[in-house]
Amino acid sequence: MSQTLPAGTDRRHLRRQQTIEEIIEVAVRLMATSGVAGLSLGDVARQVGVRTPSLYGYFPSKNALYDAVFTRGARSILATIGAAEADITAVGSAYDALLLAGRVMGRWCMTNQVYAQLLFWRPVPDFTPSPQAYQPAVELVDRTRALFAGLRDRGLLRPDADLDAALRDWIVMVAGVVSQQLANAPEEDAETGRFIAALPSLTRMFTHEYGAGAYGARPAR
Amino acid sequence: MSQTLPAGTDRRHLRRQQTIEEIIEVAVRLMATSGVAGLSLGDVARQVGVRTPSLYGYFPSKNALYDAVFTRGARSILATIGAAEADITAVGSAYDALLLAGRVMGRWCMTNQVYAQLLFWRPVPDFTPSPQAYQPAVELVDRTRALFAGLRDRGLLRPDADLDAALRDWIVMVAGVVSQQLANAPEEDAETGRFIAALPSLTRMFTHEYGAGAYGARPAR
DNA sequence: GTCTATATGACGATAGAC
DNA sequence: GTCTATCGTCATATAGAC
Numbered sequence: 191m192s193q194t195l196p197a198g199t200d201r202r203h204l205r206r207q208q209t210i211e212e213i214i215e216v217a218v219r220l221m222a223t224s225g226v227a228g229l230s231l232g233d234v235a236r237q238v239g240v241r242t243p244s245l246y247g248y249f250p251s252k253n254a255l256y257d258a259v260f261t262r263g264a265r266s267i268l269a270t271i272g273a274a275e276a277d278i279t280a281v282g283s284a285y286d287a288l289l290l291a292g293r294v295m296g297r298w299c300m301t302n303q304v305y306a307q308l309l310f311w312r313p314v315p316d317f318t319p320s321p322q323a324y325q326p327a328v329e330l331v332d333r334t335r336a337l338f339a340g341l342r343d344r345g346l347l348r349p350d351a352d353l354d355a356a357l358r359d360w361i362v363m364v365a366g367v368v369s370q371q372l373a374n375a376p377e378e379d380a381e382t383g384r385f386i387a388a389l390p391s392l393t394r395m396f397t398h399e400y401g402a403g404a405y406g407a408r409p410a411r
Numbered sequence: 412m413s414q415t416l417p418a419g420t421d422r423r424h425l426r427r428q429q430t431i432e433e434i435i436e437v438a439v440r441l442m443a444t445s446g447v448a449g450l451s452l453g454d455v456a457r458q459v460g461v462r463t464p465s466l467y468g469y470f471p472s473k474n475a476l477y478d479a480v481f482t483r484g485a486r487s488i489l490a491t492i493g494a495a496e497a498d499i500t501a502v503g504s505a506y507d508a509l510l511l512a513g514r515v516m517g518r519w520c521m522t523n524q525v526y527a528q529l530l531f532w533r534p535v536p537d538f539t540p541s542p543q544a545y546q547p548a549v550e551l552v553d554r555t556r557a558l559f560a561g562l563r564d565r566g567l568l569r570p571d572a573d574l575d576a577a578l579r580d581w582i583v584m585v586a587g588v589v590s591q592q593l594a595n596a597p598e599e600d601a602e603t604g605r606f607i608a609a610l611p612s613l614t615r616m617f618t619h620e621y622g623a624g625a626y627g628a629r630p631a632r
Numbered sequence: 633g634t635c636t637a638t639a640t641g642a643c644g645a646t647a648g649a650c
Numbered sequence: 651g652t653c654t655a656t657c658g659t660c661a662t663a664t665a666g667a668c
Contacts, residue, residue, distance in 0.1 A: 206633095225536030227448045231662070243664075244634055252662070284627060311594050313534060315446030347626050355612060356626045362609050366587020373532050388583045391576060395616040398627025405568050405577045406505055406619025452644065464646080465652055473644065 210248050213238055214258050221259075221304045226313040231255075253317045256308070260319045263305030264326035270298045271330060278337065284346040285397040291337065292364050292389045297380035299368045306372065310365065331357070347397075363392050431469050434459055435479050442480075442525045447534040452476075474538045477529070481540045484526030485547035491519045492551060499558065505567040506618040512558065513585050513610045518601035520589045527593060531586060552578070568618075584613050 216237045221229050231252055235242040249255045274294045281287050299306040307313050309327065335357050341347045347356070371378065371385035380386055395405075437458045442450050452473055456463040470476045495515045502508050520527040528534050530548065556578050562568045568577070592599065592606035601607055616626075 223536075225448070227446070227534070228536055230660080232660075241635065242662085243636090246663070247633060311532065311590070313446075313448070315444075315449055346628055348628055351626045355609075358606070359609050359612055359616075359626075362587040362591050362606060362613065363584060364587070365591050366583040366585070369532070369590040370583050370586050385579070385583060388576075388580050391580055392583065395580075395619070396626060398616070405572045405580075405617060407567055407569055451642080453642080461651095462653060463644085464654090467645070468651060 213245065213248055213255070214262055217255055217259055218304050226304060226307050256314060256317045257320050257323050260308055261323040263302065263309050264323060266302065266305060267298055268326045268330050270294060271333065279340060284341045285393055287341060288360065288397060289390060289393040292393060295364050296368060296386045296389060299372065300380040300383065303372060303376060306368065310368070360396060363396065434466065434469055434476070435483055438476055438480055439525050447525060447528050477535060477538045478541050478544050481529055482544040484523065484530050485544060487523065487526060488519055489547045489551050491515060492554065500561060505562045506614055508562060509581065509618060510611060510614040513614060516585050517589060517607045517610060521592065521601045521604065524593060524597060527589065531589070581617060584617065
């Protein structure tokens, strides 16, 4: 009986996983044109080459499919940041580190707009990600907090900096850049995007390196 | 013939305007629970107390209704900022002025979440606001630019500040605060919101007043 | 595991009577 | 100006044959 074999080595299980992956990929591709909330299972089935009811052999509901897409997106961004982590921590200033981190985030969001919308907005009113789907996103925040702690320990941030507040402010800044870019000029890429272009000066004010890009008058002295 | 009378004094015209307003109000109320993209004309008609086809006597399509809602939202936020303009320009520092402006924006967005989503995100894939609907939003940006110019002229911003870049960065910051608050904790109000709470420190870094809330290590000297 | 067939109901929009 | 009736299309989801 196949049930006695480890799941990963079962040929049928492997084939099933491939089908699941294909369904998710097709769903993401369709959401890019129809909008995240406008996904139609009929369209998904047509693109996959099966009939609609067959999808229910893989996902018990439409929201379960959303949850799988959410999970995939969260894992993808976590992997992307993870791959850049060494580079981010290698640079010698908080400005360079956070600008690089922000650019990695911005680039990922522009090349994965569907995932970004699903992860960072709430485009489907009756869908809430499951804890398992959410977990990589939590881990991403934890890793970012660790990045901030590392910068502080290396003397690149004020020793008395409130890490949670700093983390919050930085996330807000990056979220602002991404949301403006996606909402107003989604066709621009990460390099030419007019809102992504705000990252250097925002990061500069954040890391407090005075000079070009800072707007406030210097305090009278 | 009623057509020869000025439209504004025509009783029938007035009644018609009232019905249009009611339809818009109902639509906004329903979008608060069903999501902006999930609006159903059947629900609207039911709440208004008419049958669905009757709505087509007032709006030629569903997107035309969205456009009317968009217009109303844009006018509302423009009026809100306009009402606060005197207070904003009365204060004596860029920090106070921009924090107040940000708070007015944040409060409006939290109490008008449907409008905020429709104006600042793109929740309905096949809806694009008409130029008329968009015009108040353009005027809002122009007024904000004028606010920045005024701050610079009063010596509260660096005399060589790039106003367009400053405006962009500030809009990005406020958009970040609002989008994070709406997406992650829409039930919190403007006073207790954990992301709205980032406004002071963000504004402080923006206006470059050093001290509490700034994270970067001071440059070695 | 995939299919046909179907339940069940929504949707936006139109035609035409009154 | 509102209605009934309906068009045509779509949706998610289920039952049961093969």
